[in-house]
Structures are given as C-alpha cells and as structure tokens.
Amino acid sequence: MLLTPAPASPAGSVRVATYHVGLTRDGPGLLLRDILREQDSRIGAVINVIAAADPDILLLQKFDYDHDLVALDAFADRLGRRGAVYPHRFALLPNTGMATGLDIDGDGRRGGPGDAQGFGNFAGQAGMAILSRLPVMGKDVRDFSDILWRDLAGAGRQALPVAPEVAGVLRLSSVAHWDVPVVLPGGGRLHLLTWHGSPPVFDGPEDRNGRRGAAEALFWARYLEGGLPHPPPEGPVVVIGVANIDPLDGEGRHGAIRHLLDHPRLQDPAPRSAGGAVAAEAQGGVNAGHRGDPALDTADWPDGTGAPGNLRVSYILPGRGLKVLASGVLWPDGGAFGETVIAASRHRLVWVDLALPE
DSSP states (O other): OOOOSSSOOOTTTEEEEEEEEOOOOTTTHHHHHHHHTOOOHHHHHHHHHHHHOOOEEEEEEEEETTTTTTHHHHHHHHHHHHHHOOOEOOOOSBBOOOOOOSOOOOSSSSSSGGGGGGSSTTTTEEEEEEESSBOOOGGGGGOOOBBBBBTTTTTTTTSSSOOOOOOOOOOOOOOOOOEEEEEESOOEEEEEEEEEEOOSOOOOOTTTTHHHHHHHHHHHHHHHHSSSSSSOSOOOOOEEEEEEOOOOSSOOOHHHHHHHTTTTTBBBOOOOOOOHHHHHHHHHHGGOOSSSSSSGOEEOOOSSSSSSOOOOEEEEEEEESOEEEEEEEOOSSHHHHHHHHHHHHHOOEEEEEEEOOO
C-alpha cells in the first residue's frame, strides 16, 4: 500500500497538526538566512510535507524564535507560495537558551547550553511556533513557561533531582507551556494546550530529564483538573505537542503520558500510518522488542542496541466534547513522497480533523 499525502479535510471541519521540524541553528539569525536563501534541501522538504498535509492550525516544534517572528514570517511566506497560506502566526520566547546564572549541568562552568532553563546555545533556540488560518487571540494567551518545577501542583515541595539553589530558579518547562485560544468560524474558541517536553535522556541515575519530562506532561492534567491558580479553560481544548515519552517503549516515565491519554476530559484519536509499521519491521533491531503498535509511531530514531528505535512521542488529544472525523501520521510506506518525508525530519507530522462545534 502506497500512502500519498493526507486526504483533504472534510467540509465543516478544522485540521490541527503538530510537526517537530528540527529547524534550529547554532546562532540567532541563521535560520532566517537559510530560509531566505532557499538552498537548504531539508527546509524545502519540510515545506513540501506541510503543504501536503494542509492543516488549518499547525504547531511547529524546534523552530528558532526571534523577537519580531521574522524567520517564522519568512517560512510562512514560502509556504504561501506553495499554496499553504497562514495569515496568523504566533510564538513567544521559550525557555530554551534562557540564562540562569547557575551551573545546572554540573560541569563546573556557568553559561553553557546545559545551564539554561532549557538546553540551548542562545535564547530562543529550538522554540515553538503556531501557523494558523484561524485568528489567534494573542492577548488572551496564557504563558505558563515561568512556573517553577518545584511549584507544580501535585509535585508539592518534594525534593527534586537538582541542588537547592537550582530548584529555586529552575522552571518546569524545558521549552514552553502555552494555552493559545484560536477563533473558530462560528465564533467560539478552541484552546490549544501546547508544549514540548524534555527528552528522558542526557542525564544520570538521578533521572532529572526523565522526571522533568513526566512533570511537563502531567502539567496539562493538573490544569484541566483546576489544580493550578489559573482556572481551566472554558470550551473545547486540544492538548498538542511533543511529550518525548512513548506510552510503552523507550526511555521515559510511561505512566505520565498514559495518564494524559486516559484523562477523562480528553480523547486519544490514536493517529496511525502504514509507513510506521513498515519501517519498524524493515529496520528491526530494538523495534522487534517494542510492545506498542508501530503504526502509532511518530519518530524514527536509530534501531541498534541501546538506541530508542521508533516511538510515539507527538500527540494531539482533543477534548471529549469534540468530534474526531479522521486522524493520521504522515508516514508513507514508500515512493517519492515517502523520501521527502524522510528527508524533512526524523519526526512525522501528526494531524487530526475535528468537526466544528455547532
């Protein structure tokens, strides 16, 4: 079976997508340079994938932030020339690369990428961004990215796997947590609860990153349950982003993402692809021992001993009150478009079609 680009979304629906594009550079302004030069083949492949999926609302993961959203505007302009027009663009400064003044990674020096609130060589590296055909209510956005990890509801004052002086400044969000309302055609709001969790590796036996990533995922459960000083959003919600945790396989605290998948206010459309299943079988290695359904995988990592293999780490979880019409992972099982998808990113674009509330 050869899967072509995602089918067109039906009338009276909105297509929501998340895509970890990995468009980050080692210094500020370099991503803008590469977008404008139009010589980077991977940027071109990412644009082709997005144009093929044709979402109405798109959350980009790992896209460098700049103050005036110049790189995002340039990227949207290139998409527009492909027929994917996004008049509404949104991003805020993430925690990545934000200096703390402390030696967080314990290497005896301060000011390195591991000493920032979230790993990064400069403020704004590897942030998040939203492109939308529907208006974004920027003034009503709730940015939770400054909440300290130790203050997360449910975590209480339990000891964290960091020094006390670090716990006093370290934020929960390794990238960001945003509640972004968009205006639906009928006049209502859809709240996008967006985040990008820390990968559960690159630490030691204290499992700092694994524990942080789990807390980042559980943040949305606390928010929806009214466990924060901020009241939960009224109206329909969609939890959307990269958890960097698979429900069953790989590193990470699987119970955290399963708790979110099973949350009574949310539903899991379980987006699937034929390509994920074909890739897991063809690549073998650690994939052969995975317990999860490979058709649900959203990322293609190395498959050798000690490697994670292919995992489900990107999620779109609509609220229970929304009707899911279709969903999928844009992972063809071959062909020219499949080669484009592979060239674009090790992650796959995930999409869900939602019926517009009446």
